Amino acid sequence: MIRFEQVGKRYPNGHVGLHELSFRVRRGEFLFVTGHSGAGKSTLLRLLLAMERPTSGKLLLAGQDLAQITNAQIPYLRRQIGVVFQNHQLLFDRSVFDNVALPLQILGLSKTEIGSRVGSALERVALSDKAELFPGDLSTGQQQRVGIARAIVHRPALLLADEPTGNLDPRLAAEIMGVFEDINKLGTSVLIASHDLALIARMRHRMLTLQRGRLIGDGEAV
């Protein structure tokens, strides 16, 4: 599903975000990307979201080369990716329902279809009774689950999460990880950037370790 072939990212100021990174991710796989701050985790996610372009190498997402993709094609690529942010990135002037419905409105689905899918996504993250509330009325953990519902509502093939448990206590973090595992069982590939090694170790999934933009480890977390 994802193929990094000698992918490098060098910024105009000379800073190197990634050094000739090479690895593959199979369809339906669950993996973590870990490393210290500045290791290149976020750069890797930004490349996969086509927020940045690689400066060298080949980055393939289901056969599409993200270095070659045009700006006009990017929205259609992103419609097949779900993304969860550490700070949720929710719209606080919209209800939980409207936040989750946003990707479906962009897809141009009917109101009935949107209602059905949003209901299903909220049920999956156990927030069915919060649909009419606003994000400001929810706890941090609930806000993160709204973010997850928004990321999965359009049934993406790939779910990316950038430090999704960064602001949560261990109990909530484990709960959120449980949600990701449920989603992964439905066939969605899940790639999570996190530096919470204890949590990663408990999950027993594949883990890529980055250090200063280089891949220094690839194997099951222990």
Added chain:
Amino acid sequence: MSATRIPPPQPAQRVGAAPKKVDPKIPDEGPDFRTQFHAWVESHRASIVDSLRRLGRQPIGSFFTCLVMAVALSLPMGLSLLLNNVERLGGSWQRAAQISLFMQLDVKDAAGQALSKQIEGMPNVASAEWISREQALAEFQQQSGLGQALKELPDNPLPGVVLVTPQEVDKPTLEALRQRLSELPKVEQAQVDLLWVERLSAILKLGERFVFGLTLLLVMALLLVIGNTIRLHIENRRTEIEVIKLVGGTDSYVRRPFLYMGALYGFGAGLLAWLVLAYGLNWLNGAVVNLAGLYGSNFALDGVPVGDGFSLVIGAVLLGYIGAWLAVARHLRELAPR
């Protein structure tokens, strides 16, 4: 988050051109044309409503933005309308460039009228009017205030005159026509005040150029005003734009509400400018009518023609739209991957 409440697994869509699995309960195919069309209409409706709501949330700020735009719009439009009125005040070009043929004193009315008809048939002549010696004297007595003195003259000293209105008013044509008319029999003198025509023409051309230059400057100012206003709206909705882009919103989806907002600002500004001009010209007209009355004229300023008013509003909407488009395009460029 009970596992028993989770609905049956829905196969994830694949990225790229890979085939999709179809869930029998929830259609996983892309929406059909009708659904997409309804969604498109709904998206536009939602954008308009949202833009109106956001403008209504800051009524004073929105009003002042419209007012600034309206003032900028009404300046060139007002000057243009005033120029039109000045042109009308000076009479039509044809009237301003009339050629006066002073006939010899022995020309009788019948001959004068015949000559006038003959001249009307000539090329480059719009019309010709015969003014007899008696009419000329009567008008002169009335206008000069020398009525009593003129009555004491033994004979009428004024000749009959043929007033020729040309079709074209450019200098060479007028001069050629004057020359031809002066060669007609019994014509004592053919006179045309070309200098006055040239001066008026030059003044009006200068005025038109000034209005054109001012319009260009103010259009740029308007684009800056609307662009800056929309930029502030963009700043307030930066997170929303980023999220929309990350969940697959196209540039046109992001742009849409801002374009409506720009167009709505333009619409408000156009209406305000029309109102300002209509009120301003009406206010000025009182003084103009009074002044014209002192010169024995019934001249009055024309208001804003309905067609011009609509053009003003449509132009303002377009400017608002373009200003917003430029502002959003700049922001979208910043979000494009590098």
